[in-house]
Amino acid sequence: MVPVSYYLVLSAILFALGVVGFLIKRNLITLFMSIELMLNAVNLAFVAFAWQWKSLNGQVFVFFVMVVAAAEAAVGLAIIIAVFRTRETLNVDRVNLLKL
Amino acid sequence: MLQLVLFFVFGTIAVAAAVNLLAQRHPINSALSLVVVMASVAMLFLLMGAEFLAAIQVIVYAGAIMVLFVFVIMLLNAGEEERTAGSRVAKRLGFPAVVLLAGLLAWTLLTRNQHPATVELSGRFVGSPVAIAQLIFRDFLLPFEVTSVLILVAIMGAVVLASPAGTTTGRGSPEQPPAKREE
């Protein structure tokens, strides 16, 4: 049988990878994908805790996290499209002035 | 025993794909690595008995949200990342940071979580659609209805933000009158 702590350590590793991806990547879309990776790691932790405490509330919360992630991905990608339309670049180092 | 093997297989695939997401320079490769991460997380959900969530993870996350990402990458024709000064510094500090952060979280989780259930998972605990539906539609009904409003707001926001500048009806709508000709 697999101890719950194994799942939690895996979730921690994925979360750390997501945080570092968010900090070091320069492409806007890859940045966004690192956020989705962090959300996935958190979902894994929620389901692990739901198993540990034998309560389905954790799984319901994962359901809501997924819905929020979907809404956030839609709006965030629309913002990225708008930024690309005006600045013509997806590099975060170039999107650093309020005025074009 | 089989569960331990499967956990390690899917855990390794997930971590390898996440590292690949960081290592690739072209965003399409990162997007596909993220799809692999999501699929392996879905398998891990199945291992923990969350069958409904595993199916929803594949349908919603890997099958809709990541398709949206791939669409945007295709539409914007995002090329490979350039190597600027900022990215080099970020990479040199990045990998020690991963190890530090992951190690800190793992140490906290392993030493502070003293519940005896952390030692072994036993018994059959299945998140079937019936059970989850009973929770969503009774105890969590208000958040469920609020998320529907949230999705509506997100749809409207995305349509407004992504439509061409200056118009929300779009310049290509077929109801526009033909251009006037000088006679």
Next chain:
Amino acid sequence: MGLTVTTFVVISVIKIVIALVVLLTAVAYTTWLERKLVGHIQNRWGPKRVGPFGLLQPLADGLKFIFKEDLTPPHVYKPLYIAAPILSLALALTSISLVPIGNWVEVGGVYTPIEITDVNIGLLIILGITSLGVYGIALAGWSSNSKYSLLGGLRASAQMVSYEIALGLSLVGVLIMSGSLNLREIVDMQGGHMWAWIPRWNIFRGQIVAFFVYLAAAFAETNRVPFDLPEAESELVAGYHTEYSSMKFAMFFMAEYANMITVASIATLLFLGGWHGPLFGPWWLQNILPVFWFALKVFGFIFLYIWVRGTLPRFRYDQLMAFGWKFLFPLAVANVLVTSLIVALQK
């Protein structure tokens, strides 16, 4: 059932091999059927030279595909170019593993159902595989690095994602009436007759609107006429598989027909009563007859597919998207509402 692990593995492997062989043969002969039927609709013969009634035509086509030059254009993005048809075909062949075809049978002392696996959430997994099928097309269109492919790929993906919603919602009515996502349980609830001679299929028990929504959404999901604009020759050369030749094109082709067969199987399981039909004769006939009825219903559905292909013109793209979002989706939601009201009032 007292099955040991090795027995279970051996039986599963045998079933997988049989299912794959049957599915690939079915795909090949669906192409023959299509060419024959469309030919007759258009007042011509269709294939008739290669073997009696042209029955060896798929074999000739397969040999042709193997012998064609496998050209990889230099401007494509190679990893995804090669992976896309593999992904499409793999996903199309996987969904057959969840489809139950007949009752439990006893073969050589082992009591086993005629399906590869019996999963409690079988229908959701099939919907998930359909959702993942968009990737094969989107990646093929993008990696081919050509304007026709990209446009075809984007159009096809947008169409598939939009009609997935109507597809899923049209099945919710059946799920409300059956109370389970398990495909075998849904079929078991359609056994027997009502009013003495009408079988208790879901299509006769009030899901007729859902059946037509499912039909339209399924045509769009498999990129078939009247929704086949992404592949239309007069419009986009060949859409997302313009730059593909020989075996890779054959894989897309097979994936499309395998998707058609999967969609037809789901329709028979959920709406047409699965393998229920008149049973008669000795015990060995009684085991084979359910499979025969299932195959007959799937054949009828595919016949309908091909008939519509020979008859209807294709939608323009904006008409197609408007139909999916503004007509099918509200209709499917209305169906769910009415069904749940009726079921709730009956309790």
